[in-house]
Amino acid sequence: MRSRLRGAVERLSRQRGVRASLIVSENDGLVVDSSLRFGEGEDSERVAALAASIYRKARLSADAAHLGAVSFLQLDADRGRLCAVGRDDLVLVVVAEPSANVGLIRVELFKALETLA
Amino acid sequence: MNVAAVESWIEAPLRRYVDDARARIAVLLHPSGQVMAQAGFTRDVDVMAACALAAAAHATAGELGRRLDGRAFRGLHYAGAVHQLFLSALEIPRGTFVCLTVFDDTSSLGLVRLYFDELRRDLIAASPAAAAPRPAPALAADFETELNRNLAALFSGPRGEAVIS
Amino acid sequence: MADEIRRWSDELAREPNSLVFLQLAEALRGQGQLAVALKIAQRGLDRHPGNADARVLVDRIATEQDAERASQQALAALAEASQLEATSKSAASRLFADLLMDDGQTALLLDDNGYVLGGLYLDGEGVDVGQDVGAQLSGISDEIVRSTRHLGLGDWRSLTFETEAAVVAMSPTPHQGLVVVAASRSTPLGLLRRLLDRCVTRSSAWLKGGEALGEAAPETDGRRGVLP
Numbered sequence: 290m291r292s293r294l295r296g297a298v299e300r301l302s303r304q305r306g307v308r309a310s311l312i313v314s315e316n317d318g319l320v321v322d323s324s325l326r327f328g329e330g331e332d333s334e335r336v337a338a339l340a341a342s343i344y345r346k347a348r349l350s351a352d353a354a355h356l357g358a359v360s361f362l363q364l365d366a367d368r369g370r371l372c373a374v375g376r377d378d379l380v381l382v383v384v385a386e387p388s389a390n391v392g393l394i395r396v397e398l399f400k401a402l403e404t405l406a
Numbered sequence: 407m408n409v410a411a412v413e414s415w416i417e418a419p420l421r422r423y424v425d426d427a428r429a430r431i432a433v434l435l436h437p438s439g440q441v442m443a444q445a446g447f448t449r450d451v452d453v454m455a456a457c458a459l460a461a462a463a464h465a466t467a468g469e470l471g472r473r474l475d476g477r478a479f480r481g482l483h484y485a486g487a488v489h490q491l492f493l494s495a496l497e498i499p500r501g502t503f504v505c506l507t508v509f510d511d512t513s514s515l516g517l518v519r520l521y522f523d524e525l526r527r528d529l530i531a532a533s534p535a536a537a538a539p540r541p542a543p544a545l546a547a548d549f550e551t552e553l554n555r556n557l558a559a560l561f562s563g564p565r566g567e568a569v570i571s
Numbered sequence: 572m573a574d575e576i577r578r579w580s581d582e583l584a585r586e587p588n589s590l591v592f593l594q595l596a597e598a599l600r601g602q603g604q605l606a607v608a609l610k611i612a613q614r615g616l617d618r619h620p621g622n623a624d625a626r627v628l629v630d631r632i633a634t635e636q637d638a639e640r641a642s643q644q645a646l647a648a649l650a651e652a653s654q655l656e657a658t659s660k661s662a663a664s665r666l667f668a669d670l671l672m673d674d675g676q677t678a679l680l681l682d683d684n685g686y687v688l689g690g691l692y693l694d695g696e697g698v699d700v701g702q703d704v705g706a707q708l709s710g711i712s713d714e715i716v717r718s719t720r721h722l723g724l725g726d727w728r729s730l731t732f733e734t735e736a737a738v739v740a741m742s743p744t745p746h747q748g749l750v751v752v753a754a755s756r757s758t759p760l761g762l763l764r765r766l767l768d769r770c771v772t773r774s775s776a777w778l779k780g781g782e783a784l785g786e787a788a789p790e791t792d793g794r795r796g797v798l799p
Contacts, residue, residue, distance in 0.1 A: 318516020338516030339718040345514075346714040347732050354707040355694075356753075357735025364715060367725030384722075426717065520721070 297381065297401035298324045304397055306389025308369070311382045312405075313337040315345050315375060340382040344373045361395055374398045379405060410560040411443035419528035420445055427521040428513035430489065433506045437461060437495070438549065441556050442503060450557040460506040463493055481522075483515055492518045496526050500533045572598060583611070588618055596628055605636045663689040664699075666777060670769050675755035678766070680774045683747040685709035689777065692753070708741060708751050729767060731760060740767040746778040 294312050301310035302324035311323040311333055318338035325333055348359045364371040365387070372383045372394050381398050385391070407424055411417040416434060424432050424445045431446035433453060439461035447453045463482060471479035481494030489510050496503045505525065507518055579595040592615030599608035609632045616625040666689035667678040679690040685706040692701035711730065719727045729742040733756070740763050741751045752767045 313516075316514065318514035318520075320516075334516065335520055335721065338514060338520045339722055341514060342517055343711075343714055343718050346711050347730070350707045350711050351732065351734045351739070354704045356737050356739065360733045360735075362732040363730070364719070364724075364727060365729045365731075366719045366722075366727045369722075369724040371722070371724070 293404050294322045297404050298322050301381070301383055301394075301397055301401055304383075304385075304389070304394055306386040307383055307394065308386065309333065309336055309382075309384040311337055311340070313341045313380045313382055315341050315348075315378050315380045318342060321379065336382065336384055340371055340373055340384075341380055343371070344375055344380050344382075348375070361398065363391060363395070372398060374402050376402055376405065381405075407446050408448065409443070409445040412556045412559050413442065415532045415534060416443045416529065419525055419532050422528060423521050423525040424507075426524070427507065427509065427518045429507045429509045429518065431456075431508045433457060433460065434496075435460060435504050435506070437464060437502055437504055440549070440552055441560065444560055450561045453557065453560065454553070456506060460493055460504055464495065464504045467493070468495075481519070485515075490515065492522070494522060496529065498526065498530045498533055500529075503529075572602070576602075590615070590619070590622070593622075593624055593628060596632065600628075600632050600635070605632055605639060608632050609636060664691045666690050667770050667773060670766065670773060672766070675758065676752070676766065677754075678750065678752045678770045679705050680744070680770075680777075681705045681709050681749040681751065683749075685749075688748060689774070692751075705751065708739070709749055712741065712743065712749050729764065731764065731767075733760075738763050740764055742767055742771050744771055744774045744778060746775070748774060748778060750774050 298310050298312060301307060309323065309325045312321040313319065314321055314337075318341040320333050320337040323333040323337070343364060344359070344362055347362055351357065351359050360374060362373045367387070369387060370385045370389060370391060372385065372391060374381050381401055383394055383398065385394060407421075409417055409421045409424065411420060411434075420432065420434060420443050423429070429445070432444070433441060433447070433456050434443040435441050435457045439457045441453050441457045444453050447456070467482050468478035471477060478495070481492060483493075484491040489508050492507045492509070492515065494505055496505055505522065507522070509518055576595065576598050579591045579598070582591045583589055583595060592611050596608045596612035596615065599605075599611065609629065612625060612629045612632055616622065616629050619625055666680060671678060677690070677692045679692050679701050680688045682688050687701045687705050690701065691699055692704050694700045715727050715730060719725065727743065729740060731738070731740040733739075736756070737753045738756060738758055738760060739751065739753045741749055743749055750767065750770045752763060752770055754763050754766070
């Protein structure tokens with residue numbers, strides 16, 4: 290399991306514009322595995338806790354609004370983007386530059402999610 | 407949420423912490439069990455109980471850590487059916503405090519730990535400069551007197567009178 | 572009472588100077604026929620100007636008639652206000668109607684309390700559930716603001732997520748509002764985001780211009796979004 294998780298994280302981190310990729314426990318907001326670009330200064334625990342919180346909030350809100358389960362989530366901000374997909378209690382998170390190709394990141398996230406199934 | 411502190415510089419950092427971490431209740435105490443600040447409690451007897459139990463748990467965990475790792479454990483986490491608990495020490499120039507935080511599924515352990523680190527930084531920034539560290543009470547009689555005084559300060563009414571239930 | 576009214580009426584017709592006008596006017600007043608009662612009481616007072624009972628009766632009927640007229644005017648004003656409010660609500664609900672490309676798309680403008688300012692969100696049965704949905708989804712924005720602040724990502728611009736039933740996108744507006752756009756799962760994400768941008772532009776202009784509800788809403792054929 291560990292090698293599959295590590296493999297998934299590393300493949301995601303190789304995408305252009307990706308600053309950090311993590312696998313996070315949605316329930317606890319804790320890092321399961323992570324890969325950060327050298328010198329980028331991202332704090333994986335911080336990213337994990339906050340990304341899990343956003344994903345969880347979106348999931349619960351969508352459920353309450355009778356929209357069903359959330360698959361892909363993308364947050365755009367002035368200085369970066371955050372993308373996430375989830376299954377069961379695991380959330381795959383990518384933090385990327387504003388110019389990153391999100392379409393490609395999305396495809397890779399779903400591929401990575403399949404390897405965790 | 408009701409936030410009160412024995413020393414006023416603690417109040418703003420604690421309030422920010424419970425807001426950011428979406429905590430249900432929190433209490434900051436001296437390792438001896440003396441309450442320094444509380445958030446979310448409505449009765450002084452609950453604060454007393456929480457402080458006593460937290461101090462005991464912290465002391466136990468510290469000793470276990472020292473026997474296993476040669477140093478005290480960094481923090482404790484208990485997960486209940488509905489509520490979770492995070493207990494950890496805070497080392498600041500004013501001394502060592504213990505913080506007990508209770509949260510539910512509107513927050514997470516990751517978030518609580520994240521904002522706990524910020525609480526420590528905020529307390530360091532807010533603590534009065536050049537003040538001597540608070541000495542631990544040595545005698546049982548002093549402990550009870552200080553405890554009652556602190557509880558009165560935390561639960562005083564609008565005119566400053568004690569409202570102890 | 573009807574028989575007595577007829578009898579008094581016949582007697583008054585035979586004897587115009589009869590004081591039976593007092594009972595007749597009083598009986599008609601009691602039945603709510605104020606205009607007729609006042610006419611009979613006034614005619615009787617004209618014939619018997621010194622009759623104190625007649626004067627009291629005329630005053631009482633006139634006062635009741637004024638009160639009834641005022642009440643009817645108030646009801647008319649209320650009905651007019653309700654009609655205006657309905658028109659305003661209708662215009663606000665059509666805020667985005669011309670931007671939505673098919674029946675699978677819907678858009679809402681929410682304030683910072685999660686209350687609906689404009690737009691519609693219809694469920695599969697055609698019921699407007701915008702308030703409930705808006706309240707649920709607006710809670711996400713608080714979480715985002717907190718998180719982007721601590722992640723050092725700057726101000727957030729948009730959130731997009733795919734669910735089993737729909738694709739949803741939301742964005743803050745310059746006036747502390749929130750635009751939420753939802754579409755069927757088959758809608759391309761790029762198209763959804765374009766739609767979001769247009770709705771945000773529309774909302775910003777609408778909020779900034781301070782257009783009164785009911786004014787200058789775009790004329791449409793009433794198309795609105797319904798999610799599957």
